Amino acid sequence: MPAESEERAGDGGVETQEQRGASSVATNGDHLVELYKEMVFIRVFEEACSRGFKKGKVGGYMHVYIGQEAIATGFLDAYREGDRIITAYRDHPHVLLLGSDPKAVMAELYGKGTGMVKGKGGSMHLFDVEKGFMGGYGIVGGHIPLGVGMAYALRYEETDHIVQTYLGDGSMSIGYFHEAVNLAGLWGKDGMCPCLFILENNQYGMGTSVERTTAMTDLVRKFDAYGVENEKVDGMDLEAVLEVAHRAAERVRETGKPYAVEALTYRTVPHGAADFLEKYRTKDEINKWRKRDPIGLLEHKLLENGLLDQDAVEEIRNETKQTMSEVTRFAEESDEPPLEELYTDVYAGEDEYMGEK
Amino acid sequence: MPEMTYRQALKTAMAEEMERDESVLLMGEDIGVYGGTHLITDGLIDRFGPKRVIDTPIAEGGFTGAAIGMAMLGLKPIVEMMTWSFSFLASDQIIQTAAKVRYFSGGQVEVPLVVRGPNGGGVQLSAQHTHSMENLYGHFPGLKVVSPVTPADVKGMMLTAIRDPNPVVFLEAGALYGTKGEVPDGDGGVPFGKARVAREGTDVSLISYGRQVNLCLRVADRLEEEDGVSAEVIDVRSIRPLDEDTIVESVKKTHRAVAVQEQWRLFGVASETASIIQEKAFDYLDAPVIRVSGAEVPAPYARNLEVAAFPNEQQVANAARRTLYMEEK
Structure with missing residues (x-):
């Protein structure tokens, strides 16, 4: 593995392990092992649904989180009941990490009636409101104002809950980002916007690199323009993410002011399950980032510190794969939604459907 | 039955419902301190305070999206479009999110949102400030769209709109804000879907x-x-x-x-x-x-x-x- 300092040279401003000091493998080893298992789980889930996509069992668009696992895992570790989570369409891990039933998630991808949203949304529109997950959305940037409004509502109701609003680098050029973050900064002046923005910078909006979309590539600084304080973190390093996540979440909870964290990461797989990643980036680049795979980095650390041994690693993987084959089997064997379901949930209230049948 | 203008009927409905229901709040450009471009919300910021009468920056897509987020958590925002012509900037949120999110969430959320403002022409605002939006918004399942013309209907339909658990596009006859008519007292709503x-x-x-x-x-x-x-x-x-x-x-x-x-x-x-x-x-x-x-x-x-x-x-x-x-x- 290359030295960390070398790998971090390009993303200026990321704190080093030494500077952070406080969080260490030794002090929260068991917890790290738990989080490692979660990261493996969401990785194996994404691999399983990718196979489903290739077999034609998952339709439409599907976007997986492979390579980015440390971010959602770290930030959702700071989730407290009553908080709300909202993201775009790369949404499988967020809902899984909140404890939703993976069978319901997989069944949704398979377009089944047992799916999380009854087969009406698919991969891009997972929802589990009871668990605080307010949705995956398909219009880049379109969900950012929703997260800001939800944060306002949480303070309006005088709670101390917060919203974690996840967004990608690709959403930072659209007007929604600027309008929503401006509102957040404004409402935050009165302590009315407990919104934590988590910028998952995987460096590509589909196939277009950040450098090819903006002259101001130090992305998190765009939050400065709207009075929203911010920092960066190495999105491949779970411990680093954890430290920032807990600190930032508490700060937002206490102040009611928004805060933004840019987590630098890399999607080591295509944007959507159907694109050709080597058209817009080199094998060398992909291989370089694969060496900084967040699960690999954590695994190495846990092995080095004796919190896991090779057998335990194997066992975790095997168990997860076994669980996932049950999950996949459930999705495959579930029935398609009944046709009557076409006409439900259009409207709330008595008349769910207003058209002719 | 008291006589009031279209403008007063609108304001009466919103203010009365705000008195009854704390989850109702207003958002829009210049609706607070300035009193509203068409004076629909004049004085309401003094009555209900800036947390419930929110002056927004000029950013229709952003604040309409924020209102949808509020509504998804149970608030009942009433968003003013200074004119419906500006709603093209918010139409992505109204159509792509407000109208559909209940469906694509499998019925997990409601969006009790009202978007209101003057629709149509008649006051020499020319091309970019004059549109009739009823067919655009009326096209999309998930939305309710109303276009009242009498002060009585304006009040009654606004009450119904606020209480409806769905997003309502409330198209006002902007040229008629000053017209008068009899308006019943009380909190009775005029039902939608009845000509x-x-x-x-x-x-x-x-x-x-x-x-x-x-x-x-x-x-x-x-x-x-x-x-x-x-x-x-x-x-x-x-x-x-x-x-x-x-x-x-x-x-x-x-x-x-x-x-x-x-x-x-x-x-x-x-x-x-x-x-x-x-x-x-x-x-x-x-x-x-x-x-x-x-x-x-x-x-x-x-x-x-x-x-x-x-x-x-x-x-x-x-x-x-x-x-x-x-x-x-």
């Missing part, structure tokens, strides 16, 4: 909504006076859901229909009306249904041009005469 027979008649049905209803009423008077024709005027007032029964019943009685809309001719509510009539009352018709619509131009500025761009009495009266095979005047 109003604004004037009973036997010979021809004039079917419209919004500002054009008043035009149709004037035409009905004129037809009676000049031609001895008894015209029935139907105020559709709810675009989605649309009360097909009242339209069909009227045509079954009169056997003739003219559908009037301020917006452009193709793909409009008048086209929809004509279509419903031919599907459900074909055998009752004694003449083709005629649409009277706006001229196929962006809204012009000059007074005379603007008047000429929208349906006028003579056009509607002549359309009615054509359905009766009478000579045009």
Whole structure:
């Protein structure tokens, strides 16, 4: 593995392990092992649904989180009941990490009636409101104002809950980002916007690199323009993410002011399950980032510190794969939604459907 | 029954419901300190405070999206579009999120949102500030769309809109904010999906909504006076859901229909009306249904041009005469 300092040279401003000091493998080893298992789980889930996509069992668009696992895992570790989570369409891990039933998630991808949203949304529109997950959305940037409004509502109701609003680098050029973050900064002046923005910078909006979309590539600084304080973190390093996540979440909870964290990461797989990643980036680049795979980095650390041994690693993987084959089997064997379901949930209230049948 | 203006009726409905329900709040450009571009919300910031009467930056997409987020957590925001023409910037949120999120969440969320503001023309605002949005928003399942014309309906339909658990597009007749009418006291709502027979008649049905209803009423008077024709005027007032029964019943009685809309001719509510009539009352018709619509131009500025761009009495009266095979005047 290359030295960390070398790998971090390009993303200026990321704190080093030494500077952070406080969080260490030794002090929260068991917890790290738990989080490692979660990261493996969401990785194996994404691999399983990718196979489903290739077999034609998952339709439409599907976007997986492979390579980015440390971010959602770290930030959702700071989730407290009553908080709300909202993201775009790369949404499988967020809902899984909140404890939703993976069978319901997989069944949704398979377009089944047992799916999380009854087969009406698919991969891009997972929802589990009871668990605080307010949705995956398909219009880049379109969900950012929703997260800001939800944060306002949480303070309006005088709670101390917060919203974690996840967004990608690709959403930072659209007007929604600027309008929503401006509102957040404004409402935050009165302590009315407990919104934590988590910028998952995987460096590509589909196939277009950040450098090819903006002259101001130090992305998190765009939050400065709207009075929203911010920092960066190495999105491949779970411990680093954890430290920032807990600190930032508490700060937002206490102040009611928004805060933004840019987590630098890399999607080591295509944007959507159907694109050709080597058209817009080199094998060398992909291989370089694969060496900084967040699960690999954590695994190495846990092995080095004796919190896991090779057998335990194997066992975790095997168990997860076994669980996932049950999950996949459930999705495959579930029935398609009944046709009557076409006409439900259009409207709330008595008349769910207003058209002719 | 007290008499009040369209403007006062709107404000009364919102303020009374805000008194009753703390989850109701207002958002929009210049609605607070300034009192609203059209003074609909004048004084409400003093009464309810800035947390409930939120002055927003000029960012329709952003603040409409934020209102949807609030609504998804149980608040009942009423968003003002300074004019519906600006809602093109918010239409992505209204259509792509508000209208659909209940469905694509498998029924897990509700969006009790009202978006309101002046719709249509008549006050020389020219091309970029003059549009009629009923067919655009009326197209999308998941939205409710209403277009009241009397102060009584404005109050009653606003109360219904606020209490509805779905997103409501509330299209006000901006040119009529100063017009007066009797408005009942109390907190009774006017239901959606029920057309109003604004004037009973036997010979021809004039079917419209919004500002054009008043035009149709004037035409009905004129037809009676000049031609001895008894015209029935139907105020559709709810675009989605649309009360097909009242339209069909009227045509079954009169056997003739003219559908009037301020917006452009193709793909409009008048086209929809004509279509419903031919599907459900074909055998009752004694003449083709005629649409009277706006001229196929962006809204012009000059007074005379603007008047000429929208349906006028003579056009509607002549359309009615054509359905009766009478000579045009």
